[in-house]
Amino acid sequence: MDEFDLDDDVFDGLDESDLQELERPAKRQKSSHIDPATPAAPVAHDPRYLTLAKKLLAEKFGYADFRHEQAGAIQSLLAGNNTLAIFPTGAGKSLCYQIPAIAFPELDRTEGRAPENAGLTIVVSPLIALMKDQVDALQKRGISADSIDSTKTWEQQREIYAKIRRSELRILYCAPERLNNEGFVISIRDVPGGIRLLAVDEAHCVSEWGHSFRPDYLKVARFVDEVKAERVVCLTATATPQVAQDICKAFKIEEACVYKTSPYRPNLELHARSIEGDDGSANEILDAMLGFTGKTEADKRFGELFAFLRANPGPTLIYVGLQNQAEIHASVLSEQGFSAAAFHGGMKTEDKARIQEDFMASRIQIICATIAFGMGIDKPDIRNIVHWDLSNTVEEYSQQIGRAGRDGKPSRCMFYLAPSAFYLREVFARGDLPSRPSLKALFQDILNQARGRAVGDVFKVSHWHQGKEFDIRDSPLSVIYATLELRFGLFRATTPEYSSYKFEASKSYFPVIKNDETPAGKAVFSHAKKKVKFHDMDVNAACKATGLNRNDIIGKLNKLNELGHIKLMTKGIEHRYVIKKKLPETESEINAILDKLYVDMVGRENDAVSRGREVMDLITGRKCFALQLAEHFGMGLPDGKLKCGHCTYCITGIPVKPPRRPLTHTTTASIRGVLKATTVRDDPRLLARVAFGIRSPRISQLKLDKSNVFRSLAHHDFEALLREFTKVCN
Structure with missing residues (x-):
């Protein structure tokens, strides 16, 4: 899998649930002074902020004016405030950090700040594809932007760091995992001019109660303090009031600096159809579940799909649950004369890039995709969004339909409800819960790794080895560690280490390192051992022998790498945790935490199940689809309307009937x-x-x-x- 890419193969390493009816642990109390669901009073800003922002908007992006709450969020940031922007997909969230990033040098000139101290804007973004699209678009507009990710060559990374040192780079994109990299943190905190702005895209991931919680996002707030970022902007399209509270708390955002826009888009027609399967054999039903054709629901839905696409031509995204479904759909549609291609996380990076580029250029009209496709895609003329399977959450559904009709023209969103949707929903919602024996064995191993150490000491573990040994996939394993840290306070995650450092020396390495009189330079020269082509560097041994701080030696290696004297390679990530209090020792103490941890994990699963029910309730409820969607995010339709007038419920007045799920008796x-x-x-x-x-x-x-x-x-x-x-x- 590509670094920072989504793992959309839902059958890869998932653990199933036990479906116990345990209550969700109580959610944290809401702050009494921040309520993002209620508009705050407008804040008066220096008029020069808006004047400058509009000037740059016209010059660099070709727009006459801002939309929605963009102007308010941008002025808030230019005034130095931490800010939260909750805008629907396609509403221009990226301008909220792009405009300030290029405005800082002009503001500095009026305040006497030297150009070489213009500083850097860092954008935390979860996908390589999203970074690439944003960087390409900015560079075409003459804005200095780049990204640090796994696709970059050694030479490209060297040039990026050189631009940062010369204050030539305005915007740098990276993934949240990058903020844990000790070399990156050390390098970035000494940027000339400092970090002027940290933009957190998909900020809902910071909330434990968000629909796509990612533990690495918890460390973004800590990174803000580590690099002394001047201000922060959090951006999301899918923050419920509770999630918005969490974001505000994590990044110290005041009520007056929360800007939000309703997810309602008047040009989107939200439709749904219930497709019943034949009363066929169990094998036929299973074939339908997995997307194969036969005398089952799959044939019925394909017929419906063909008719829909012929009646509604134009660029289309068809979302399916499984990778093989994406392949099958693209093949079947191609056989019917449609211009279609598959896209999923199991494909080669170059193939995904080619297909995405062909779709953006309209050389391909239809993409049959898993959730791996769409984030960061800014194609204005997508006419149709088709959901072949039930979305995992209302938030996910809202994000996906938001990719249609960004040009303001009418676009259609069709949701096919079929028996197979129940199966996939169960897999997605209940896949992360480990078995109780696995959880107990993992917890005991964590304690064994930390045993014998005092409060304040650090212990190391390999998540990869633990996941393999205790039958727990990466995502729930990360959540388990985050829960032990956040709810039980046993330890605190700190910067991971690479277990292996090696480098290939360039011609300039030996002349430079021999004459380097710094303690760290001497340590590298003494402890880097040449073995045929590469030098092996035992950083921990060097620290022990010299008494130097690990960061000093890592910083020296990174500097040598940035300057081109070596080509540095790392591997074997070891996660590091600082012990925060005395760890449990007795069986009763261990079981007490284990019981609570397991209840918490079951609660997360129950929460996921309930989210799936919310999607079904939206599609089959007795209310306007658009109104239900807006209410989910604590808002409503414009002017207090109760109907959009063009969704399936508004047109028919009849709720969509849920399909029956055929089940076979277990013998x-x-x-x-x-x-x-x-x-x-x-x-x-x-x-x-x-x-x-x-x-x-x-x-x-x-x-x-x-x-x-x-x-x-x-x-x-x-x-x-x-x-x-x-x-x-x-």
Whole structure:
């Protein structure tokens, strides 16, 4: 998988749930002085801010005026305030940091600040594709912008750092994971002029209660303090009032500096159709679930889809749940004469780039995609958004339909409800919960790694090894660590380390390092051991021998790399944690935390399940789709309207009927088939996952995902499968 790319293969390493009806842990209390759902009183700003912002908007971007609340957010930032912008997808959130970034030098001239101290704007963004699009667009407009990511060559990264040192770069994009890189933090905190602005895109990821919580986002606020950023702007299209509260708390944003716009777009027609499957065999139903054609719902939906696309030509995004569905849909549509291509996270980087470019240039009309496609795509003439499967959350649905009709022209959003949607929703919503034995073994291993150390000491772990050993995929493993840190206060994540540093020396390396009289330079010269082509550098050994701080030596290696004297390579990430209090030792203490941790994990799953129900309620409810969508984000329709007038409910006055989910009764014979394929008897949830068709590290290691019993009982109820396998394992 590409660095910072979304992992949209939902069957890769997912753990299934036990569906216990445990209550969600109580959410944190809302702040009494910040309510983003209620508009704050407008703040008066220096008029020169708006004058300058409009001038740059016209000169650099070709627009006559700002839209929605852009002007307010930009003036707030130029005045030095931390700011939150909640704008719908396509409403121009990026201008809220791009305009200030290029305005700083002009403001500085009026305040006597030297040009070489114009500083840097850092944009924290989650996807390489998004960074690339933004950087390309800015460079075409003559704005100095670039990104640090895994696609950059050594020479390209050297040039980026050189531009930063010369104060020639205005905007730098990076992923949230980059902020944990010790070399990056050290290099960036000494930028000439400082960090003028830190922009946090997809800021809802910072909230534990957000629809796509990412633990690495929790460390963005800490990075603000580490690099002494002058101001922060948080941007999101999908912040509910509770999530907005969390963002404001994390980044110290006052009520008057929250700017928001309703997600309602009058040019978007929101439609839904319920497609019932035939009363066919279990295998036919399963085929429909996975997107294959046959005498099932798939044929019915394809017929509907063909008719819809012919009646509504134009650039179209079709969202599916699985990678193989994207391939099948693109193939079937191509056979019907449509210009279609697939896009998903399992494709090669160069293929994804080519397909995206072809779609942007209208050489391809239809993209059949997983959630890996769309974020950061700014194609104004997308006419249709089609949902083949149930969105995981209302927020995800809102983001995806927001990619249509950005040119203001009428666009259609069609949602096909079919029995297969229930299966995929269950996989997505319940895939991250580890089995209780796995969680207990993981927690014990964490304690073992930290045992013998005092409060304030650091211990190291490899998430990769732990995930593989304890059958927990990356995402829930990161959440477990974040929960132990945030809810239980056992330790605090700090900058990860690479276990291995090596470099290839250029011709200039030896003359430079021999004459380097700094302690760090001497340490590198003494401890970097040449082995054929590369030098190996044991940083920890060098620190122990010289008494130097690790940051000093890492900083020297990074500086040598930036100046082209070496080509630095790192690998083997070790996550580091500072012990914050005495760790539990007795069995009762350990079990008390483990019980709460497991309840929290189950609660997260229940929350995910309820989010799926919210999507179904929106599509099948007795209310205007657009109104329900706006109300989900604590807002309403313009002028207090109760109807948009052109969604399915407004047109028909009849709610969309939910489709029936066909299920097969679980029998002893069906269970016996799975048991014959493996000797595993210590984890009923693993057996249920095999039968239901969800991969996990252990399942892949045992190659059970290659067995003919894998996904053989996907048309059964998972709770029933779990009960039956629990009987066998007890």
